[in-house]
Amino acid sequence: MESVVRPCHVGTVRILVTGAAGFIGSAVTEALVRTGHEVEGLDLMLPQAHATDEPPDGVRRLDVRDAASWRHLLRGFDVVVHQAALVGLGAAVADLPAYAAHNDLGTAALLAAMHDAGVGRLVLASSMVVYGEGTYVCATHGVREPDVRTAEDLAAGLFENPCPVCGAWMSWARVAEDARLEPRSVYAASKVAQEHYAAAWARQTDARVIALRYHNVYGRGMSRNTPYSGVAAMFRSAVERGEPAQVFEDGGQMRDFVHVDDVADANVLAAQVVGQASAGFTAYNVCSGTPISVLEVARAVAGDGPAPVVTGGYRLGDVRHVVASPELAERGLGFRARIGPEDGLAAFRHEPLRV
Numbered sequence: 001m002e003s004v005v006r007p008c009h010v011g012t013v014r015i016l017v018t019g020a021a022g023f024i025g026s027a028v029t030e031a032l033v034r035t036g037h038e039v040e041g042l043d044l045m046l047p048q049a050h051a052t053d054e055p056p057d058g059v060r061r062l063d064v065r066d067a068a069s070w071r072h073l074l075r076g077f078d079v080v081v082h083q084a085a086l087v088g089l090g091a092a093v094a095d096l097p098a099y100a101a102h103n104d105l106g107t108a109a110l111l112a113a114m115h116d117a118g119v120g121r122l123v124l125a126s127s128m129v130v131y132g133e134g135t136y137v138c139a140t141h142g143v144r145e146p147d148v149r150t151a152e153d154l155a156a157g158l159f160e161n162p163c164p165v166c167g168a169w170m171s172w173a174r175v176a177e178d179a180r181l182e183p184r185s186v187y188a189a190s191k192v193a194q195e196h197y198a199a200a201w202a203r204q205t206d207a208r209v210i211a212l213r214y215h216n217v218y219g220r221g222m223s224r225n226t227p228y229s230g231v232a233a234m235f236r237s238a239v240e241r242g243e244p245a246q247v248f249e250d251g252g253q254m255r256d257f258v259h260v261d262d263v264a265d266a267n268v269l270a271a272q273v274v275g276q277a278s279a280g281f282t283a284y285n286v287c288s289g290t291p292i293s294v295l296e297v298a299r300a301v302a303g304d305g306p307a308p309v310v311t312g313g314y315r316l317g318d319v320r321h322v323v324a325s326p327e328l329a330e331r332g333l334g335f336r337a338r339i340g341p342e343d344g345l346a347a348f349r350h351e352p353l354r355v
Helices: 023-034 064-069 093-117 151-155 186-205 231-240 260-274 294-302 327-333 341-348
Strands: 014-018 038-043 059-061 079-082 121-127 135-138 142-144 171-173 208-214 216-218 254-259 280-286 291-293
Touching: 014 023, 023 038, 023 260, 064 093, 079 093, 079 260, 093 121, 093 186, 121 186, 121 260, 186 208, 186 280, 208 260, 216 231, 216 260, 216 341, 231 294, 231 341, 254 260, 254 294, 254 341, 260 280, 260 327, 280 327, 291 294, 294 341
Parallel strands: 014 038, 014 079, 038 059, 079 121, 121 208, 208 280, 216 254
Antiparallel strands: 135 142, 135 171, 254 291
């Protein structure tokens, strides 16, 4: 693992963390406390994400959708770090109300309560899913926006994105924060909406928002094997059952896998920067900076276990390649991941997971 300087304590800040009992939220809370901040957490303890409905010590059970009823609790806080969200692909139309309620209404209610309580600094957990497909380049026609991949093409094993001008396969490039936002799933639409609400709130109230667009997060504390688990945890669960991991498409999908400890550090830095910055909205990719294919992830997680199987299967709403540029986060936050996927995924084979 590469050695870099980690976030340091620059003065105590009072921080409220929503979703503080979750996979990422608990790691963020630990990191904020470790760097000397005064932290309180809340979590609804949704059964989709938690094996118990009892919050851990130091976390209050509250619903962000009902923030108007507890907005008095926000008074005196300097920053809110908003991790609470319903996650996962959300491919079914029936999922729309739940995602809109927890992610969009919840964020809007929290922002209104923050304004009433005089809290004007927010760190928002966003996601790389806001980009839809990443950035693509045609050898002849340059940067082009791909069309939505059709069920017919996917069923025929045509997984790459063709140039909309000439039809040649395009290559991926790193996606920067100024790329178009084009959600291609229910979950992605809800994350775009969260960003738009937060940006509008910042403009209307002279507040400050930093949105952290997490790429594929993995590490200790992931849910073991639920519809809301990350793909790395699903691969590991299969291996632990003595089964090969099932890899969709041809396994060539390129992603950026970032360890949860690095994500926590990015939140610490954002909580420090957001309190010092002028009003406005800024988004940053939170990534390792090292692209890796989904098949490579499956092999790294399998180790000496059963070799992964490439199934050729697919899910509508999945995108082909999303690989992040880490440059803006390094310039704006001083964030650079220290755990690369080669070391991180090997260690992940032995890290504790949630039931």
